Amino acid sequence: MLELKPMLSALWRNKVAALLIALQLALTLAIVSNATVIVMERIDKMARPTGMDLENIFSVTFKPVDNNYDMAGAMQADLDLIRSLPGVIDASVTHQIPLSGSGSASGYYTEPNQVVGSFTANYYQTDPHFIEALGLNLVEGRNFLDNEMYTIGQNDRHNPAVVIVTKRFAERVFPDESAVGKFLYAGADDHPTQIIGVIERHLGAWPGWSLGGNAVFVPLFVTNKQAHYVVRTESGQRDALLKQVEAQLAERDPERVIKLATLSEQLAESYVGDNLMVKVLTVVIALLTLIVALGIVGLTFFWINQRTKQIGVRRALGATRANISRYFLVENSMIAGSGLLLGAAGATTINEILVRDLSQPVLPLSLLFLCALLLLSVSLVAALSPAMRAANISPAVATRSV
């Protein structure tokens, strides 16, 4: 019943139009599949767990107006005040705000005086409250003790005796053994810092960083020109407490500039580029698919108009309506199939270039197949209405029009 051979020879005589649609589909598949893999990577990236109780944390930054300000005293008084507020779970000082896009990184060695082969990680000076204040999960070892916390001046030097690290960093530096009890050496010296605890996850300062998730925490407060706190509240109370903290800190000491922001806001800001990329590429994917669908609708209608007489003759010779619509759907699938085959080759080539020169993600074969399948269905759906119209052409066309 399938008339593939005569269909092919008929197609061959109309090859330019068929080729154009096939090429358009090929190009669409090549672009859409590569755009999809990038979109998916960005979405995955943005959906990565931060390790923190993201929705219930806000940060406080303050800058005193006076240069001879008692930073340590203010810090202690502020934190005491914040922690005393009902609804606040905990608050801690930190020298950088996580996920904010600003932070510090440092190299760590496993041997004293080692000069090459350091392991880089985000570095946070904080206090024994940081695990509670960020809602982190301590999976091994212990938290800092209050007597391990040091406060020093900006020009003083202090080598912390203890450090807490993320699991990702621990596994990278000590792949096959527990990191707790091991020693790290910061910046090629011989002062050992002992790992006392491991937390499950902490995305660090830069969500897009390739080493994101490698972080170390030391109990240290260095008096500086400004200080940051992170405050974690009971669920649902973040926004109210943010306002309350802002008001009470200003009231406690008006001689400073205070800035507050939620952690989720700051994360969203870090992802602005990724978000934009996802939106732009999604629009591109939708537009290309729409254009190719419209092209198929147009071409199929054009062909059917051109072949009205022929369709009437086929009906007169015994074709049922189903025979006629099937003819156009099969023809459409053959064009789409060859275009998509070509497109798959194109997609792979483009992806190789993207991976090599722009370090974009590899396009998995399954995704390519899925995109091709989707475009095949789009092309079938696009051909459906013209094919139905073809099926309704009257067999009387065979005798009526010359």
Added chain:
Amino acid sequence: MLNMHNIRKSYRTDTVETHALRDFSLSVDEGEFVSVTGPSGSGKTTFLNIAGLLETPTGGEYHLDGQEVSGLSDRERSRLRNEKIGFIFQGFNLIPDLNLFDNIDVPLRYRGFDSKERKRRIEKSLEQVGLSARVKHLPAQLSGGQQQRVAIARALAGEPRFLLADEPTGNLDSLMARQVMELLELINQAGTTIVMVTHDPDLARRAHRNIQIVDGQVSDLRNTIGAEEAAVA
């Protein structure tokens, strides 16, 4: 073979209603060769289209081969066209993208024959019309007379009981027209019933019987009597 009784066909557009056939009654016996003549617009093609199940009448009864066909579904009508009726058109109506073999193959595929049977029938019918050597040619590579012979071969390949031709020689010069007519006569002698619309009085006279359609009705006296007899019987 073909029996129409009080067939009506009207076409309605937004402004006018045309009565193309009115109380049209006609019988054609098995093996007959009937020519149909009449002025332009009198309803000849309309009659042929209804006879060939290309259009449905607005009213009346139509028995084809003993079967009442006006109430059949589109699918059943398609099958009847495919199996029982062969068409020959004024404009040949070959499919331009297909070579002769594939053109004749079209109705045979709808019939569901296997490829061996189709090939046998295609070769046989091409031989009947004397074009075996051109099997790989495209329609455009043939003369008008040759194209019409291919169209006849396409109609013959299905071995129809009933051949309908609407001005089959209308686009041909007189020599080619005679050749086509001779071919139709041979086919009729082999047993196929033929109804042919023509403007050519010489060709019309060569049929067993000529009916005239005027203003949507049969005006031939002999046939009118025949129809009344049929109605009485």
